[in-house]
Amino acid sequence: MRFRRWDILSLVPLATIVALVALVGTLVWILARADAERARSKLATDALWVEQTLRFQLAVDEDMLVRLALDGASGTPMETLQARARLHIAANPEMLSIQWFDRDGRLAASVPRGVGPAGGGLIDTLLRSSATTARPVYGTAVAGIAPMAVRRSDGDGGLIVAAMSLPMMLDRHVPWWIAEQYAVRISDASTTLADRARRPVAQGAPFHTISFDPPLAGTSLTITAYDRPAAFGNAALFGAIIALAAFAVVALLIVQRNALHRRRAEERLRAEMAFRRSMEESLTVGLRAKDHSGRILYVNAAFCKLVGLPASDLVGRLPPMPYWSQDAVKETLDRQKQLATGPALPQSFESRFRRSDGTEIDVQVYEAPLIDASGRHRGWMGSVIDITDAKRSARTARAQEESLARTGRLVTMGEMASTLAHELNQPLGAIASYAAGGLNLIEAGQTDSPLLRTAFEKLALQARRAGLIIRRIQDFVKKREPQLVPLDLAEVAADAMGLMAGEAREFRARLVLDVPEPAPGPVLADRILIEQVMVNLIRNAIEAMATGPRSGDQLTIRLRTEGAMLRLDVADQGPGIPADLSEQLYDPFTTTKSHGMGMGLNICRSIVELLHGSLSHAPNPGGGTVFTVRLPLAATDPAPGTARPYALSDGKQP
Ligand code: ADP
Numbered sequence: 001m002r003f004r005r006w007d008i009l010s011l012v013p014l015a016t017i018v019a020l021v022a023l024v025g026t027l028v029w030i031l032a033r034a035d036a037e038r039a040r041s042k043l044a045t046d047a048l049w050v051e052q053t054l055r056f057q058l059a060v061d062e063d064m065l066v067r068l069a070l071d072g073a074s075g076t077p078m079e080t081l082q083a084r085a086r087l088h089i090a091a092n093p094e095m096l097s098i099q100w101f102d103r104d105g106r107l108a109a110s111v112p113r114g115v116g117p118a119g120g121g122l123i124d125t126l127l128r129s130s131a132t133t134a135r136p137v138y139g140t141a142v143a144g145i146a147p148m149a150v151r152r153s154d155g156d157g158g159l160i161v162a163a164m165s166l167p168m169m170l171d172r173h174v175p176w177w178i179a180e181q182y183a184v185r186i187s188d189a190s191t192t193l194a195d196r197a198r199r200p201v202a203q204g205a206p207f208h209t210i211s212f213d214p215p216l217a218g219t220s221l222t223i224t225a226y227d228r229p230a231a232f233g234n235a236a237l238f239g240a241i242i243a244l245a246a247f248a249v250v251a252l253l254i255v256q257r258n259a260l261h262r263r264r265a266e267e268r269l270r271a272e273m274a275f276r277r278s279m280e281e282s283l284t285v286g287l288r289a290k291d292h293s294g295r296i297l298y299v300n301a302a303f304c305k306l307v308g309l310p311a312s313d314l315v316g317r318l319p320p321m322p323y324w325s326q327d328a329v330k331e332t333l334d335r336q337k338q339l340a341t342g343p344a345l346p347q348s349f350e351s352r353f354r355r356s357d358g359t360e361i362d363v364q365v366y367e368a369p370l371i372d373a374s375g376r377h378r379g380w381m382g383s384v385i386d387i388t389d390a391k392r393s394a395r396t397a398r399a400q401e402e403s404l405a406r407t408g409r410l411v412t413m414g415e416m417a418s419t420l421a422h423e424l425n426q427p428l429g430a431i432a433s434y435a436a437g438g439l440n441l442i443e444a445g446q447t448d449s450p451l452l453r454t455a456f457e458k459l460a461l462q463a464r465r466a467g468l469i470i471r472r473i474q475d476f477v478k479k480r481e482p483q484l485v486p487l488d489l490a491e492v493a494a495d496a497m498g499l500m501a502g503e504a505r506e507f508r509a510r511l512v513l514d515v516p517e518p519a520p521g522p523v524l525a526d527r528i529l530i531e532q533v534m535v536n537l538i539r540n541a542i543e544a545m546a547t548g549p550r551s552g553d554q555l556t557i558r559l560r561t562e563g564a565m566l567r568l569d570v571a572d573q574g575p576g577i578p579a580d581l582s583e584q585l586y587d588p589f590t591t592t593k594s595h596g597m598g599m600g601l602n603i604c605r606s607i608v609e610l611l612h613g614s615l616s617h618a619p620n621p622g623g624g625t626v627f628t629v630r631l632p633l634a635a636t637d638p639a640p641g642t643a644r645p646y647a648l649s650d651g652k653q654p
Contacts, residue, residue, distance in 0.1 A: 010259075013252050021245040028237050039206065039229055043182075047208040047223045050178055057173045058148075058215055061095050061162065062136045064088045065150045068098065069160050073153035078109060085111040094169035095162050096145065103127060103157035118163035119147040126151065126159055138215050141166060141193050146216055166194035182223040186212060193219065202227050286363075286384035289370050292340045294319040297370075297379065306363070306386055308356035325352035325360055327508045327553060339367065339380055350387070350505065361388040362505070395506065402595075423469045427462035434459040484611075486522035486634045487530065489568060490515045493557045496534035500542065504555065507546035509572075511538075514558040520566045523631040529607045530631075533615075534570070536600045537627045541572035543593070544625065548575025551623030565613075565630045573624040577617065585617065 068081050078100075085098040089111060097118055100109040105127055107117045117123075122139025126149055139147040149161040166186050174184050174196055183197035193216075207224035280287060286303030290296050299314050307314075307323035314321075324332050328351055335349065346368045353361050364387045370379040438455040446452060490513070497504075497511045504511050523530075534557070541555050552573035560567045577585065584590045586605045591598030601615075608615040613631035620626045 010256055014249065017245060017248045017252065021241060024241050025238065028241065036229065039225075040208075043206055043208040043223065043225065046178055046182065047210050047221065050174055050182075050184055050223055051210055051212065051221050053173050053175065054169060054212075054221070055215070057092070057094070057169060058164070061088075061092060061164065062148065062150075064092075064095075065098070065136050065148060065160055065162055069150045069153045072100075072160075073155070075154075082109060082111050092172075094165050094172055096165050096168075097163045099161050099163075100152065101127075101159045101161060108158065115163075117161075118145070119149060119159075119161040122147045122149055123159060123161060127157075136162075138217065141188070141216060141219070144194050146193075167196070170194050170196040178223070182225055185222045185224070186216070186219055187222065188216075188218045188220075197226075199226060201225075204228050286386075288314075288382045288384060289379060290382070291370075291379035294336045294340075296321075303384060306355075306361070306384060307353055323353045323355065325354045327510070328352045331510070350502070352505065353384075361386050362391045363387060391502070391506070420469070424466050427466040427469070430462040431459050431466070434462065483526050483528075484524045485527070487525050487527055488519070488522050489525075489530070489566060489631075490519050490559055492527060492531055493534060493559065493568070496531050496538060497557065499531075499535055500538045503539065503542055507542050508553055509542050509545050509555045510553050512554055512556045514556055516560065520559050520561040520633070522634045523566050523611075524634050525611050525631060530611070533604045533607050533629060534568075536604050537570040537629075540600060540627075541570055541574065541625070544574030545572050550574050561633070562630070564633055564635075566633050568629040568631070569626050570629075571620045571624060571626040573620065573622070576619055576623065577625050582617070586615075 064085075068085060071084075072078075072081055089095050089098065097115045098111045099107055099115070099118060101117070101119075101123055102108050105123050110117075120139060120142065122137070125139075126137060136148045136150040139149065141147075144166045146164045146166055147161055148164050149159045152158045152160055170184055170186070178184065179196060179198060183195070183201050185192055185196075186194045201224050205225045205228050207222055209220050209222040212219040212221040280300040281302075283300060283302050286306040287298070287300040288296060288303050289298040296314050296317050299311050301311075304311050304314070309322060319333065319336055320329055321332075332351060339347070346366065348364070348366045351363055351365055353363050355361060364385045366383045367380045368383075369377050370381045372378045434455045438452055438459065441447070441449055441452045441455065493513055493515075497513060501511065538555065538557070545553070545555065550573050554573055556569070556571045558567075558569040558571065560569070581590070581592065586601050587598075588602045589598040590601075605615045608629050608631070611631055613629060615627065615629050617625055617627045
């Protein structure tokens with residue numbers, strides 16, 4: 001239906017062009033006709049003008065002839081009449097001659113003299129008739145000469161005849177401005193009697209004919225324009241109109257074709273949009289587009305569902321967003337700033353969202369540059385996946401793993417302890433009994449008895465055995481030698497923080513690394529061991545902040561140079577450490593946690609001391625605890641390889 005209406009509408013410009021062309025064509029045709037009409041009426045007027053002029057001249061000639069006849073009757077001598085005739089001929093050369101004939105048709109006098117009798121059949125006809133014509137009568141023109149006769153009134157009954165030259169008349173009496181425009185012709189039914197033309201007449205040129213009878217029987221006067229009317233102007237105009245119309249139609253067709261292409265492209269685009277929209281709506285991944293200022297440009301249904309807010313509450317909104325978790329506001333604003341200024345590279349990170357119902361969810365966000373049609377980077381398109389369940393199961397798995405490992409460790413330690421007990425039991429029992437035997441001998445005064453000597457020898461043997469058992473266990477525990485290399489502790493700290501980031505987010509602790517400019521120099525240490533120390537201290541701090549009352553959510557890892565030492569602080573804002581616990585903190589198996597082993601700090605101190613450093617703790621000003629590791633800087637450190645072996649079981653090693 002829509003297309004049909006469009007098709008009809010598309011015909012309107014075409015119809016308008018056709019109507020316009022028809023209108024302009026009609027106007028031009030009417031104007032051309034009016035022009036032709038004007039030209040025709042001018043031709044007729046000019047023809048009339050010529051006819052009147054010629055008639056007037058003939059009337060003058062006729063008057064002359066009549067006067068000669070009348071004057072002859074009133075007795076004017078013939079010489080006088082002839083003199084007057086001569087004068088008239090001189091003034092009017094179209095009159096070739098004037099001749100007097102008697103009643104028998106004989107030539108009585110002629111002006112000019114010596115000219116042959118003119119008039120032909122006219123004289124006989126007139127002489128035979130008895131009519132007394134007051135006005136001259138014209139005879140048939142032959143070879144352009146027309147005779148004109150009047151009856152003499154002097155009683156003789158003869159005639160006065162004048163020979164009129166028609167060509168001469170045209171030459172003399174057609175006005176020049178007529179001659180410039182037209183060829184003038186006097187003709188009878190079959191022949192041209194007189195003709196005046198400046199140049200040949202074009203075929204088909206317009207002409208006008210009027211009858212010249214009277215005075216000359218059977219003749220007509222024709223004036224003909226030299227040229228055909230200029231058809232070019234109209235033809236050119238018509239041609240231009242047709243060409244313009246054709247051009248307009250072609251342009252219209254091109255426009256319509258373009259419109260058709262455009263419409264098809266729009267249809268394709270609509271289909272594509274619908275496809276993409278349904279695809280986006282069917283996605284379980286939340287999609288969110290934002291510009292560089294962080295304003296939300298678009299969200300899909302999955303995103304709305306994820307945060308529990310309708311699209312109308314989100315689109316057009318500027319940060320901070322209602323779905324940002326309170327704990328993640330600063331971190332998210334920082335990231336927003338970094339996205340606005342940093343390079344347009346895809347980025348992936350974890351964050352926390354707060355749904356409209358107050359529940360918090362963990363999300364994985366993947367930010368990709370949002371590029372517009374002109375290739376400009378307009379903002380960011382973020383894909384957001386709810387990873388709360390995945391994290392929960394990972395957490396559960398980790399907890400299970402840890403508990404398994406802990407159990408494993410306890411079992412191992414238990415086994416080790418029972419093996420130790422069992423293995424040591426024997427030599428210790430033997431030592432005890434040899435010692436008792438020895439004591440008995442001494443008490444009996446047999447101090448020089450060879451028996452006493454044998455008892456002491458066996459006692460020493462059993463003691464060596466017990467020592468051997470202990471060394472074997474030491475060898476078992478001491479699995480590896482530490483690898484001492486110069487280490488940038490800022491880098492190691494960043495790695496340790498990366499390892500603990502998930503746990504920190506889970507317990508809403510914000511990890512901050514505070515390294516001065518320039519960074520402290522390297523220390524000689526075993527990367528794995530020192531990382532283990534940091535991970536232990538960070539985990540303790542996170543757990544402390546998660547369980548007790550906290551004064552803040554910040555966990556600062558601070559690096560400072562102190563003379564020849566490097567100081568590493570792990571400062572939390574947790575509940576702090578009670579004074580009674582503070583003393584035994586580094587003793588093995590000291591723990592306040594249900595799942596704790598109480599070995600962490602003990603092992604940490606062993607490692608730090610192995611690296612010629614120290615581990616201590618103090619209350620954190622403003623709440624919480626600061627654990628401080630001090631290690632010698634590499635320049636003042638003993639050469640690598642001089643470190644003593646490190647034993648997990650012995651926290652008191654120097
Ligand atoms: P565990 O972590 O297995 O308990 P540790 O030796 O690492 O063993 O820690 C011993 C005890 O020290 C902990 O149970 C805890 O009570 C206390 N502790 C350690 N670090 C902190 C801290 N940052 N804030 C408060 N108490 C702490």
